Every structure is written in C-alpha cells, then in structure tokens.
Amino acid sequence: MVTILNQSKKETFGTTQRKDLWWLEPLVYAIGLGLFLLYATWAAFQGKNYEFGPYLSPFYSPLLIFDWWHFSPAFLILWIPAGFRATCYYYRKAYYRSYFMDPPACAVSEGCSGEKYTGETTFPFIFQNIHRYFLLGATVLLFFLWSDVIKAFNFNGQFGVGVGTVVLFANTFLLTMYSLSCHSFRHLIGGCMDSFKCGYQFKIYEKISCANEHHMFWAWTSLFMVGFADFYIRMCSMGVWTDIRLL
Template identity: 50%
Template sequence: MADHAATHPSAPSIPWWLQPAATVTILSGFIVYATWVALVGSGKFGAYLSPFYSPEVKIGGIPISPAFWVLWAPAGFRATCYYYRKAYYRSYFADPISCMIGESRRRYAGETAFPFVLNNLHRYLLYAAGVVLVFLWIDAVKTFFAGGRFGVHLGSLIFLVNVVLLSGYTLGCHAFRHMVGGNLDCYSCARAGRLRFRLWEWVNPFNHRHA
C-alpha cells in the first residue's frame, strides 16, 4: 500500500485493514440478523412470506423453525460462492490478507481438507438455491395479487427487486456459467452447441458483475 501511494502521489492513503474490517462487520451483522429472524420470526406478515421461510415447510412434531428447512440452501450457496470465499478467507482468516502476500499457514491444504473441501459442493448448492429461487418468484408474483385483485404496493415492489437481484446473482454464478457453456472445446461440434453458446453469451454479463 505504501509503495502504491509512493508511485501514485494523488492516490488517497486508505488503511489496508479498512476493507476486511468492513467485510467482517457487515457480514457478521447479516449472519446475526438472519439467525435471529430464522429463530424468532413467524415468517408471515399479511400477504408477505419472508424469503427466509419460502417455500413453506411444515413438519409436525419437530420443534425447529421452518426457516431452517430452507435456509441451508441459500446459506450454503453463499458460503461456497467463489467471491464470498475470497471475502471471508481474507477478512476473517487473513489467509492470505491480500494478493502477493504469503500464506499464514505453514502447510497449505487449499480446499482439499475438511472443512473447506465442502466448498466443492458449490454446484450442487446452486441447484438447491435455484429451486428456492423459483419459489421466491412465485411469492413475488403473489404479492401483486394480495386480496384477490392486482395491485402494486411498496411491499410487492420490494419483493420484486429482491428476487430480480437474487436472480442476477444466481445467473452470474461461475458454476451456472460452466453448466450452460463450459467444458466444451468446440460449440459448433457439440450437441445443442448453438443454444449453449447463446446461453453462455447471455449469462456472461451477469458473471462479470457477480462480485
């Protein structure tokens, strides 16, 4: 950072720890908030079903918040996302804190040992989170028909923005991009190659802005 400021005198000097500190603060705050909502929330407010509780899962006789039947999918999807990994490896574990800085561990096992080997489940969590996303779209559409008639309310717009942003995030997933257009050397030689090329082109802008 000091070298950078020396070669670029006009660059503002920002303490290196500011970004990891912000990541830890905001991400930890969200995790605490999400856990609290999942534990004590009811999941419903009028016509609105909290995204943490959708789809509604009712299993009698088990004293566990219905949110936990759902949250493992989006939470696992986020926790194994390449960009979330980068953020928490750097900010929580300083491992490493930045590019060009050596490993803090003497022996580096990468993601081949427990627990980080679980990050390789990302593509399967994509499928699970995709199913949840379909239910969130259904919930968002339903909010426009609360009371049996079409109407636009602040809540319905918030639901719509939420699900549009979540869809952009999901379509930008590296595993999704690989699924639609990866693992091919030649599109014109592959089965449905033209379609896969179009899909791959279509998801690229989402992928570029995924972080």
C-alpha cells in the same frame, strides 16, 4: 540478488509494500457479512412475523409447517441459501481475507511461509466443492420465490401493488441475477466445453459471462435485499411500518 534478500527476510503478518488502504476492503466485508449473519440468525430464530397480507419473508419460503418440527420453519429452508453463499467462489475470497486473514489482501503477507498451504484440496475445505449442488438447491428455491412475487400482487383476490410487492420483486430479481452470474452456472452453460455446437448457445454463454463479471455486485446487493425484504415484512407484521399501496 533482490529476490534472495527478500526470501531470507522473515515476513510478519501484514508485511507489504502496498501504500494504499488495503485493510479497508476486508474490514468492510467483515462488518457487512457479520451484521447479515447476526440479523439472519435472529430472524430465523423468531419463527413468527414472517407474513403480512400477501407477502412472505424470503427467509421462510417455501413455508414448511410440520407437526413433527418444533423449531422455526426457517431452519428447514435456510441451510440451502446459507450453504450456497458459504461455498460461493466470491464469498470464499471475501471471508478467507476478512475472517481468516489468509492472506488479508493481495500482496500482503499472512505471516507464514505458506509451505503447508494445500488450498481447497484437503479436509475441511475440500467440501467447498459442494457448491455446484447448492446451486441446484438455490435454483429450486427461486421458483418458490417467484411464485411469492406473483402472490404479492394479489390483495384479497384483487390485483394490487404495494411497497412490499416491489421489495419482494427486487429481492427475487437480485437473487436470480446472483444465481445466473454464479461461476458454477457459467461452467454448466458452456465453460465445460471446448467448442459450441451453435451460435445461439454461445450467445447465452456470452450473456452469462457478462453477468459473471459482476458477480460481486450481485452477491452484495442480493444479500442486502434479502435481509431487507425479511425486515420490511417483519416491521409491517409487527405494526411498526405501514405497507403503502401504490396501485
């Protein structure tokens, strides 16, 4: 009887029985993602101040300079991590809630019956399935980023460690963890199998599953750090900040 009554009542946007601050999480995500998008777009358009000493901004790595390309070199690279993040299973949940309000949160109505809901099986959301291919692209970029970390220890032929070295190392570590904890990567390692051929393979799958449980953590920390790494190098390059040598 209760079910029949609830179904007959027309739900409006935000209808819920939740008493907690359910709107806080989507609001924080909307602000966080929005700020990052604004900064990353601005930094990509600059096309300068992306290098300082042995450091290279991750937004510009690998640095591709061609005579025929008259725009910022960042645009030749950024479509890969941007596509990887935009199609990420976790970010999909975050921005569907924060920007599309569809639904705004668990057990909170988006104000329609959902009769036309087709999930991600039709255009344009079916293209979210391209995520597994962006994973491959992002993995290739990680090799360049780790090579940038190695170069960040080389100060005019001398071994050294600056704050920038630590920033680049932290950034690449977090990006690596973000990729290793990816749902598509977990599927690739063992999620697609019914049984494992050896215990060693199962152990790797267990470790990946463990990282996968914290995918949201790696997603946000790596997002913040990649933005900060670009900002740090930009500030040093513009002479606003001084890179302190630790070793």
